Amino acid sequence: MDEMHFQSSAALSVGVEIELQLVRPRDFDLSREAADLLARLAKRRLPGAVKPEITESMIELNSSVHSDCAALAGELEAMRAAVVEEAGVLNLRVCGGGSHPFHVWTERRIFPNERFRNIVERYGYLAKQFTVFGQHIHVGCPSGDDAVYLTHMMTRYVPHFIALSAASPYYQGEDTSFQSSRLTAVSAFPLAGHMPFVRDWSEFLAYFETMKRPGIVASMKDFYWDIRPKPEYGTIEIRVCDTPLTVRRAALLAAYAQALADHYLAGRPRQPARETYLFNSFNRFEACRYGCRGSIVEPYSGVKANIGDDILETLAAIAPSGERLGCVEQLAELETGVRNGDSDAGWLRARFGERKSLADVVREACTRWEKGG
Amino acid sequence: MTELDFLPGFPPAFSQPALFGVLLLVGLAAGEAVRRYAALPRIIGYALAGVLLGPQATNLLSADVLIASRLLVDLSIGLIVFELGFRLDFGWLKRNRWLLVTAIAESLFCFGVIYGALVYFGFRPLLAAAAAAIGTATSPAVVLMVANDLRAEGQVTERMLLFTAVNSVFAYLALTLLMPFLHFDLASHWQTAVLHPLYLLAGSMLAGLAACLLILWLARWIGKREEAQFVLLVAIVVATVGVAHSLNLSVVLALVTLGMLARNLDSTHVLLPLRFGHGGQLFFVILFVLTGASLQFDALRTAAAVTAVFIAARFLGKAIALLAFGRLSGIRPGGAGLLSIALLPMSGLSVMMVQDTAFFYPAFGAELAAVMLSAIALLELAGPLATQFALRRAGEARPDG
Numbered sequence: 001m002d003e004m005h006f007q008s009s010a011a012l013s014v015g016v017e018i019e020l021q022l023v024r025p026r027d028f029d030l031s032r033e034a035a036d037l038l039a040r041l042a043k044r045r046l047p048g049a050v051k052p053e054i055t056e057s058m059i060e061l062n063s064s065v066h067s068d069c070a071a072l073a074g075e076l077e078a079m080r081a082a083v084v085e086e087a088g089v090l091n092l093r094v095c096g097g098g099s100h101p102f103h104v105w106t107e108r109r110i111f112p113n114e115r116f117r118n119i120v121e122r123y124g125y126l127a128k129q130f131t132v133f134g135q136h137i138h139v140g141c142p143s144g145d146d147a148v149y150l151t152h153m154m155t156r157y158v159p160h161f162i163a164l165s166a167a168s169p170y171y172q173g174e175d176t177s178f179q180s181s182r183l184t185a186v187s188a189f190p191l192a193g194h195m196p197f198v199r200d201w202s203e204f205l206a207y208f209e210t211m212k213r214p215g216i217v218a219s220m221k222d223f224y225w226d227i228r229p230k231p232e233y234g235t236i237e238i239r240v241c242d243t244p245l246t247v248r249r250a251a252l253l254a255a256y257a258q259a260l261a262d263h264y265l266a267g268r269p270r271q272p273a274r275e276t277y278l279f280n281s282f283n284r285f286e287a288c289r290y291g292c293r294g295s296i297v298e299p300y301s302g303v304k305a306n307i308g309d310d311i312l313e314t315l316a317a318i319a320p321s322g323e324r325l326g327c328v329e330q331l332a333e334l335e336t337g338v339r340n341g342d343s344d345a346g347w348l349r350a351r352f353g354e355r356k357s358l359a360d361v362v363r364e365a366c367t368r369w370e371k372g373g
Numbered sequence: 374m375t376e377l378d379f380l381p382g383f384p385p386a387f388s389q390p391a392l393f394g395v396l397l398l399v400g401l402a403a404g405e406a407v408r409r410y411a412a413l414p415r416i417i418g419y420a421l422a423g424v425l426l427g428p429q430a431t432n433l434l435s436a437d438v439l440i441a442s443r444l445l446v447d448l449s450i451g452l453i454v455f456e457l458g459f460r461l462d463f464g465w466l467k468r469n470r471w472l473l474v475t476a477i478a479e480s481l482f483c484f485g486v487i488y489g490a491l492v493y494f495g496f497r498p499l500l501a502a503a504a505a506a507i508g509t510a511t512s513p514a515v516v517l518m519v520a521n522d523l524r525a526e527g528q529v530t531e532r533m534l535l536f537t538a539v540n541s542v543f544a545y546l547a548l549t550l551l552m553p554f555l556h557f558d559l560a561s562h563w564q565t566a567v568l569h570p571l572y573l574l575a576g577s578m579l580a581g582l583a584a585c586l587l588i589l590w591l592a593r594w595i596g597k598r599e600e601a602q603f604v605l606l607v608a609i610v611v612a613t614v615g616v617a618h619s620l621n622l623s624v625v626l627a628l629v630t631l632g633m634l635a636r637n638l639d640s641t642h643v644l645l646p647l648r649f650g651h652g653g654q655l656f657f658v659i660l661f662v663l664t665g666a667s668l669q670f671d672a673l674r675t676a677a678a679v680t681a682v683f684i685a686a687r688f689l690g691k692a693i694a695l696l697a698f699g700r701l702s703g704i705r706p707g708g709a710g711l712l713s714i715a716l717l718p719m720s721g722l723s724v725m726m727v728q729d730t731a732f733f734y735p736a737f738g739a740e741l742a743a744v745m746l747s748a749i750a751l752l753e754l755a756g757p758l759a760t761q762f763a764l765r766r767a768g769e770a771r772p773d774g
Contacts, residue, residue, distance in 0.1 A: 028646065
C-alpha cells in the first residue's frame with residue numbers, strides 16, 4: 001500500500017505538465033519524431049523534465065515544483081525555448097492547443113514503451129483517438145485529508161478551468177462548434193469522471209481497495225478523473241485544461257489554481273456538498289461547448305449564472321489569496337482576458353476565418369508558441 | 374474483297390493507347406507480384422516489367438517507342454523532382470547550418486571519390502569527371518517512391534529526400550559545367566563551349582522562376598481550394614516540362630527550381646500542402662517501366678570491374694561525408710550509416726543524363742554509357758532494396774507500410 005501513502009508536500013506548491021504537439025512543416029500535420037527530439041533534449045540541462053507521451057506526435061513538459069508562479073512561468077519559458085531550438089535542428093515545429101485540427105487518428109503511432117502498449121492493448125481505438133493535448137496542474141497538499149477536501153472544492157471550478165484554457169475547437173478536420181472538444185475524447189474511457197464523494201483519505205483508501213481487489217484498477221494512474229489526488233507527489237492534479245497556445249497562459253492557469261487552493265485550504269470556508277456532483281456534468285458540458293459564454297449552476301445556491309461572470313466574481317473573492325501568494329498581476333491578466341472575451345479557441349477560429357485553411361491555423365499556432373511569452 | 378476483311382491484319386499493329394495500357398498493367402502486376410511473393414519494393418517489379426517489355430526481351434517497347442516516349446519520361450521525372458524540390462525547406466538549412474555543410478559535402482565527396490577512383494584506374498579525366506558528376510545524383514524517383522510506399526517518416530527519410538534534391542542539382546550543375554571542356558575536346562567554337570552551358574543553366578532556372586511566379590500569382594487568385602490548386606499544380610508542372618523540352622532546356626533543373634522556389638518564395642502561404650495522391654503513383658509506374666526498358670545489361674560482363682569500382686567509390690564518397698558531418702548536423706547515432714545506404718539508388722535521372730550527353734556528343738556518350746549503364750542497371754534494381762532496408766532499420770517505416 002506504499003504507493004498510496006500520501007506524501008505530504010508544501011501546501012500550495014504548484015507544478016504543471018504540458019502536452020505539446022509536434023508538427024512537420026511540410027503540411028502541418030502531426031509528426032512522428034518525438035523520439036529524436038527527446039534524445040536531443042536529454043543531452044541538455046533543463047530545469048524541468050521532458051517526457052514521451054502516448055503517441056509519437058507528442059511530448060510532455062514537466063515543470064519542477066514552485067511556490068511562486070512567476071518562477072514557474074520563467075521555468076516554462078526556458079523549457080519552451082529549449083524545445084523550440086532543438087526542434088528546429090530536426091525541422092519540426094511545436095505548438096500548443098488541445099487538439100490537432102485535422103490529423104487523422106488512424107495514422108497515429110503509439111510511442112514504443114511497455115505502459116503505452118498496454119493501454120492500446122486494453123483500450124483499442126480509444127487510445128489512438130486520445131491524441132489530444134492537455135495541461136495538468138498539480139497543487140501541493142499537506143495531507144491526504146486536505147487533498148480529498150480540495151478535490152471536492154475544486155470540482156465546482158472545473159468549468160472555469162475548461163473555459164479559461166479551451167483551445168480545441170477543431171477536431172479531425174471539422175469545426176466541432178465546441179470551445180474545447182478535447183474532453184469528449186477523455187469521457188469515453190471507463191474510468192473517466194470524478195472522484196466519488198468520500199469524506200477523507202481513509203475513506204478514499206477504502207474505495208481504492210474496493211476497486212483494486214477485483215482488478216479494475218492497479219494504481220491511481222488508471223483513474224482518468226477530472227481532478228485526482230496524487231499521493232506519491234502529495235498533490236491534487238487538475239486535468240481538464242487544454243494545453244493553451246502560450247506558456248504564459250499555462251502559468252496563469254496555474255496561478256488561478258494556486259490562489260483557489262489557498263482560498264479553500266486557509267480555514268476551509270465551506271464544506272463539500274453532494275450537489276456539486278449533481279450539476280457537474282451540465283456545468284462541464286456548458287464550459288466545453290460555449291467557454292466563458294456558457295452557464296454554470298452554483299451548487300450551494302442552485303442559481304444559474306454565466307461562466308465568465310462567475311469567474312470574475314471568483315477572482316474578486318480570492319483576491320486576498322492572490323496578494324498573499326504574490327500573483328495579483330497574473331490574476332489581473334486573467335480578468336482582463338475574460339472581460340475582453342479572449343480565448344485561445346476564439347483565436348484559432350479567427351485565424352481560420354482569415355486564412356481559410358486548417359494547415360495555416362496550425363502554422364500560426366506554431367509561430368505563436370515558438371515566439372514565446 | 375473477301376468476307377473476312379473486317380478482321381485486322383496479323384499480327385495486329387498495337388496503337389499507342391493500347392501499348393500504354395499494357396505498360397501500366399504489366400508494371401502494376403509485376404509490382405504487386407514482387408511485393409507479395411518476394412517482399413521486395415514495388416519499384417523492382419516495375420523495372421522488371423520494363424526489362425520484360427523492352428528491347429532486351431519481348432521488344433514490345435522497342436527502341437523507337439522508347440525514344441518517342443521521352444516526353445512521358447520527362448513529364449514523370451518533372452513531377453517527381455518538382456515534389457522533391459517542394460519539400461526542400463531553406464529554413465531548415467538556415468537553422469541547421471551543419472546540415473547544409475553535410476549536404477554539400479555529400480555531393481562533393483561523392484564526386485571526388487568516384488573521380489579519383491576512375492582516374493586511378495586509368496580513365497581519361499574528362500570521362501571520369503562526367504561519370505562522377507552523374508554518379509553523384511541519387512534517384513529522386515526511387516527514394517520518393519520507396520518513402521511513400523513505406524509511408525516512412527522521420528529524420529533519415531527527411532534528410533534522404535533533402536540530400537537527394539541537393540545531389541541531383543549538384544550532378545546536373547557539375548555535368549553542365551563540364552560542357553566547355555567537352556566542346557574543347559571536340560574542337561567546337563569557343564562561343565558554343567561557353568554559351569551552351571550558360572544557356573542551359575540560366576535558361577532552366579529562369580523558366581523555373583517564371584513558372585513559380587505564375588503559380589503563386591494564380592494560387593492567390595484561386596484561393597485555398599484543394600481541387601483547384603491540384604489542377605493548377607499539374608498544369609504548371611506539365612507546361613514547364615513542355616517549355617523546357619521545346620527550348621532544349623533542362624527539365625530537371627527547371628522543375629527542381631520551380632519546386633524549391635514555390636515552397637520558399639511563398640511568404641504569405643497561398644499554396645496548400647502538396648498532395649499528388651493516387652495520380653502520382655501513375656507516373657511512378659510509367660517512369661520505372663520505361664526506365665526498366667532502357668536498362669542495358671550487355672556491358673555487365675565486359676565492364677564488371679569498372680562497375681564494381683564505380684559503385685564502391687560512390688558509396689564510399691557518400692558514407693565518408695555523412696559519417697564525418699552526421700553528428701554535427703544533429704542526426705541520431707547510426708542514422709548517418711543508414712542514410713548512406715538509403716542514398717544508393719540510381720535510376721531514370723542518370724539514364725537521362727547519359728542520354729543527353731550522348732545526344733550532344735555521340736562518341737563521348739558511347740564511352741560514358743559503357744562505364745555508367747551497367748552500374749545504373751544494377752543500382753536501379755538493388756537500390757530500392759537498400760533504401761527500403763535503411764528506412765525500415767531506422768524505424769521510420771510503418772509496420773504495415
